[in-house]
Amino acid sequence: MTQASLRAQKLDFSPIRKLVPLALKAKSRGIKIYHLNIGQPDIESPKIFLDKVRSFKKKVVAYEQSGGNQALRQSLCRYYQKVGLRINDNDMVVTHGGSEALWMAFFILLNPGEECLTLEPFYTNYTAFSQTAGVKLKTVPTYLKDDFQLPPLKEIEKAVSRKTKAVIITNPSNPTGAVYPKEMLKELVDFCVKRKIFIITDETYREFIYDNQETVSLLSFKKAEQITVLADSLSKRYSLCGARLGVLVSKNKQIVEAALKIAQARLAVATIEQEAAVHLHRVPQGYFSQVKKEYQTRRDVLMKGLSKIPGVKFNQPQGAFYLIAELPVKNAEDFCKFMLRDFNYQDETVMVAPAEGFYGTPGLGRNQVRIAYVLNSRNVKKACGLLKMGLERYSLRQK
Amino acid sequence: MTQASLRAQKLDFSPIRKLVPLALKAKSRGIKIYHLNIGQPDIESPKIFLDKVRSFKKKVVAYEQSGGNQALRQSLCRYYQKVGLRINDNDMVVTHGGSEALWMAFFILLNPGEECLTLEPFYTNYTAFSQTAGVKLKTVPTYLKDDFQLPPLKEIEKAVSRKTKAVIITNPSNPTGAVYPKEMLKELVDFCVKRKIFIITDETYREFIYDNQETVSLLSFKKAEQITVLADSLSKRYSLCGARLGVLVSKNKQIVEAALKIAQARLAVATIEQEAAVHLHRVPQGYFSQVKKEYQTRRDVLMKGLSKIPGVKFNQPQGAFYLIAELPVKNAEDFCKFMLRDFNYQDETVMVAPAEGFYGTPGLGRNQVRIAYVLNSRNVKKACGLLKMGLERYSLRQK
Numbered sequence: 001m002t003q004a005s006l007r008a009q010k011l012d013f014s015p016i017r018k019l020v021p022l023a024l025k026a027k028s029r030g031i032k033i034y035h036l037n038i039g040q041p042d043i044e045s046p047k048i049f050l051d052k053v054r055s056f057k058k059k060v061v062a063y064e065q066s067g068g069n070q071a072l073r074q075s076l077c078r079y080y081q082k083v084g085l086r087i088n089d090n091d092m093v094v095t096h097g098g099s100e101a102l103w104m105a106f107f108i109l110l111n112p113g114e115e116c117l118t119l120e121p122f123y124t125n126y127t128a129f130s131q132t133a134g135v136k137l138k139t140v141p142t143y144l145k146d147d148f149q150l151p152p153l154k155e156i157e158k159a160v161s162r163k164t165k166a167v168i169i170t171n172p173s174n175p176t177g178a179v180y181p182k183e184m185l186k187e188l189v190d191f192c193v194k195r196k197i198f199i200i201t202d203e204t205y206r207e208f209i210y211d212n213q214e215t216v217s218l219l220s221f222k223k224a225e226q227i228t229v230l231a232d233s234l235s236k237r238y239s240l241c242g243a244r245l246g247v248l249v250s251k252n253k254q255i256v257e258a259a260l261k262i263a264q265a266r267l268a269v270a271t272i273e274q275e276a277a278v279h280l281h282r283v284p285q286g287y288f289s290q291v292k293k294e295y296q297t298r299r300d301v302l303m304k305g306l307s308k309i310p311g312v313k314f315n316q317p318q319g320a321f322y323l324i325a326e327l328p329v330k331n332a333e334d335f336c337k338f339m340l341r342d343f344n345y346q347d348e349t350v351m352v353a354p355a356e357g358f359y360g361t362p363g364l365g366r367n368q369v370r371i372a373y374v375l376n377s378r379n380v381k382k383a384c385g386l387l388k389m390g391l392e393r394y395s396l397r398q399k
Numbered sequence: 400m401t402q403a404s405l406r407a408q409k410l411d412f413s414p415i416r417k418l419v420p421l422a423l424k425a426k427s428r429g430i431k432i433y434h435l436n437i438g439q440p441d442i443e444s445p446k447i448f449l450d451k452v453r454s455f456k457k458k459v460v461a462y463e464q465s466g467g468n469q470a471l472r473q474s475l476c477r478y479y480q481k482v483g484l485r486i487n488d489n490d491m492v493v494t495h496g497g498s499e500a501l502w503m504a505f506f507i508l509l510n511p512g513e514e515c516l517t518l519e520p521f522y523t524n525y526t527a528f529s530q531t532a533g534v535k536l537k538t539v540p541t542y543l544k545d546d547f548q549l550p551p552l553k554e555i556e557k558a559v560s561r562k563t564k565a566v567i568i569t570n571p572s573n574p575t576g577a578v579y580p581k582e583m584l585k586e587l588v589d590f591c592v593k594r595k596i597f598i599i600t601d602e603t604y605r606e607f608i609y610d611n612q613e614t615v616s617l618l619s620f621k622k623a624e625q626i627t628v629l630a631d632s633l634s635k636r637y638s639l640c641g642a643r644l645g646v647l648v649s650k651n652k653q654i655v656e657a658a659l660k661i662a663q664a665r666l667a668v669a670t671i672e673q674e675a676a677v678h679l680h681r682v683p684q685g686y687f688s689q690v691k692k693e694y695q696t697r698r699d700v701l702m703k704g705l706s707k708i709p710g711v712k713f714n715q716p717q718g719a720f721y722l723i724a725e726l727p728v729k730n731a732e733d734f735c736k737f738m739l740r741d742f743n744y745q746d747e748t749v750m751v752a753p754a755e756g757f758y759g760t761p762g763l764g765r766n767q768v769r770i771a772y773v774l775n776s777r778n779v780k781k782a783c784g785l786l787k788m789g790l791e792r793y794s795l796r797q798k
Binding site for chain 1: 402404406407411413415416417441442444448449452454455458459460461462496502506508510511524527533564595596597625626638639642643653657664665666667668669670671
C-alpha cells in the first residue's frame with residue numbers, strides 16, 4: 001500500500017490529548033473526570049465578548065482580511081500599550097490561535113534542517129510545530145530542584161551550533177510555571193543579538209504571575225526588536241480557548257510580510273470571533289487581578305494537596321497555571337492510563353498529562369506529570385485526594 | 400541583519416488578495432468596487448447557522464475536541480450520505496477551512512522534495528500549501544480553447560516521474576469552472592491506483608454544477624479509497640466563508656491518524672462555528688437548487704457581458720463560480736492595478752484576480768484574469784460595463 005510521508009509517520013499524539021479516548025470511555029462508564037491535563041480554565045469568558053457573539057448582525061458570514069480584522073488589530077495595539085509595548089497595527093497578523101503564530105514563526109525564521117533552541121521541559125506542541133516546519137528542536141535542560149529556572153547563559157551557549165537560527169522561550173512557562181527574571185532575559189537577549197539568533201517569545205500567560213513577581217516581554221528590549229517574534233494568544237488571557245484567536249507580532253517587516261503571505265494562502269481567521277474580540281481591550285484591570293488571585297489560591301491548594309502525597313515532588317510555579325510533579329512511579333503515562341481505565345473512587349477520577357512528551361531528551365520526565373490548576377479550589381483539592389488514592393492503589397498493583 | 404528563511408522569502412502574496420491594499424486606497428477615495436476577485440458570495444448564510452450563533456449559551460468558550468465537534472462530524476456524515484458517500488465520523492478531521500485540510504494533505508502524503516501533479520491553471524493557494532510543505536507542484540496544462548477540460552491521460556502520464564507521490568484535482572474547478580466527466584476521472588483513478596499515486600480531491604464546489612451536468616466525488620471510486628483524500632469546505636456550500644470550517648476525509652486510517660496528530664498540535668477549530676454548524680445537514684435541497692439557479696443566471700449574464708467586449712475570450716464554466724478570461728492586454732496584473740488606481744466611472748470600478756499566479760509555468764496566463772461571479776446579476780452586468788470601459792481607457796493609455 002502507498003505509505004504516508006515519513007514526517008507524518010514520525011508525528012506523535014499530543015501528550016495533553018492522547019489519552020482523550022480513554023477519558024471518553026471512562027465518561028461513558030459514568031465516571032466523572034477532573035481534567036487537570038489541559039489548560040482549559042473554568043473561568044467565564046468576558047461578557048463583552050459573548051454579548052457581541054450573540055448580537056452578530058450580518059447575514060453573510062464573509063471572509064475577514066487575511067491579516068486580521070482591522071478593528072481587532074487596533075484593539076490589540078491598545079492592549080499592548082497598556083502592558084507597555086508600542087505595537088502598530090501593521091506589526092501583526094491575527095492567527096488561528098497562538099498555535100498558528102508559533103508554527104508560522106518556525107516556518108518563517110528557520111530553514112529545514114536548522115536548529116531552534118529551547119529549554120526543556122517545553123510546551124509539548126513545539127515538537128509538532130518544529131517537525132511540520134522541518135526544523136530541529138534542540139533542548140537545554142532545566143530542573144525541578146531549581147524550580148525550572150533559566151540555566152546560566154553558558155549552558156545555552158554550549159548548545160548553540162552553526163545551525164542554530166532561533167531560540168524559543170515561553171515566559172511564564174508552560175509546563176513549569178517558571179517566570180524568568182529580567183536580568184537573565186537581558187543576558188539572553190544580548191547574546192542572541194550578538195550571535196544573530198532569532199528569538200520566538202511565547203507570552204500566552206503574561207497576565208498570570210503570582211507572589212508579586214513581575215514579568216517582562218522580550219519585545220520590550222529595543223535592541224532586539226528586529227530579531228524578536230512574539231506569539232501571543234487570547235485563549236488564556238480572556239478564557240477564550242475555543243475562540244482560536246492569536247497573533248504574531250514583530251517589528252521586523254520582512255517577518256510580518258512573510259506571515260501575511262502565509263495568512264493569505266489560508267485566507268482568514270474566523271470572522272465572528274474577531275468581531276466579538278474587538279472590545280476586549282476594555283476588559284478592566286480588575287478582571288485580571290481577580291483571575292490572578294483565584295489562580296494563586298488554586299495553586300496554593302494544589303501545592304498543599306500534593307505535599308500530602310508521599311513521594312511526590314513538585315516545583316513552586318510563579319506564573320501560568322501549571323506545575324510539574326514527579327510521582328513515585330516508573331512510568332507516569334502508565335499511571336495516567338491506570339487512572340482513566342482502572343481507577344475510580346465514588347465514580348470519580350482525575351486526568352493529568354504525562355510529562356515525557358514535554359522533554360526532548362529521551363527518558364527525561366518519564367516519572368513526571370504536568371498538572372494544570374484550571375479548576376476551582378474545591379475541585380483541585382478533590383483531585384489531589386483522588387491522585388493520592390490512585391497512587392496508593394497503583395503502587396499495590398505494581399507489587 | 401538576520402534574514403528570514405529562504406522558503407519564507409520565496410513566498411508570494413496571493414493573486415486573489417495581493418491587490419487588496421490598492422483596493423483599500425480606492426475605497427478611501429470614495430470609489431465603490433465590484434469585487435469579482437474573490438470567491439466571496441453575497442448569498443445569505445443559512446438562518447439555521449446564524450440562529451445557533453446568536454443563541455450560544457455557554458459561559459466559557461472552551462476548546463473543542465481536536466478532531467472536531469462530535470455532533471458536527473455526525474452531521475457531516477449525514478450530508479455525505481445525501482450525496483451518496485458512506486463516510487463514518489472517524490474517517491474525518493474538522494479543519495480551519497478547506498485550506499488547512501489541503502495543507503495537511505500535502506504534508507501527510509508527500510515528503511519534502513516529492514512531486515504533486517496538478518492541472519494548470521490551478522487554485523493558486525496550492526502554491527503556498529505545497530511550498531510550506533516543501534513539496535514540488537508540477538503542472539499539466541489545460542487550455543481555454545478546450546474549456547479547460549481534463550487533458551488526455553497520456554499527458555498526465557508524461558508528467559509523472561519517480562518523485563510523483565500525489566495528484567491534486569479540483570472538481571468543479573477553481574479557477575476555470577470546468578467539471579470533469581466521470582469516465583475521464585475513472586481513467587485517472589485507475590492510473591493512480593496502478594501507479595500507487597495518492598489523490599487529493601478538492602470538492603469545495605460540489606453543489607455548483609450548471610446546465611444539468613453531473614459531478615462525481617473521487618471518494619466514490621471504491622478501489623481508490625485507500626489512496627484518496629478529500630479536502631472539503633463549508634465556505635461555499637453554505638456561503639460561510641468566514642466560518643473557517645473545513646474537513647479532511649479519508650478511508651485510509653494512517654492518513655486520518657496523522658491528520659488528527661497535527662490537529663492535536665494546533666489544539667482545535669473554533670468552538671462557536673462548530674456548534675452552529677451541527678444542523679447544516681438539515682438545509683433543504685431547495686436551498687441548493689435556488690442558489691444554483693442564481694449562479695447559473697449570473698454566469699449567463701457574465702458571459703453575455705464579456706462577449707460584448709472586443710478582444711476578450713473566455714471559457715464556458717459548467718461549475719463553481721469562476722471563469723478565466725483572456726484580455727486584450729499584455730499584462731493583466733498591470734491592468735488590474737490600473738482599474739484600482741487610475742480608473743473609475745462615476746466613482747465605481749471593478750476588481751478581478753490576475754491569473755498568472757494560477758499557473759505554474761512561467762509566463763502562462765499573463766494576459767488572463769479569473770472572474771468570480773459572486774455578485775447579483777445587476778452588479779455583474781455593471782461590472783462588465785466597467786471592465787469594457789476600463790479596457791478602452793487602458794488601451795488608449797498604452798499607446
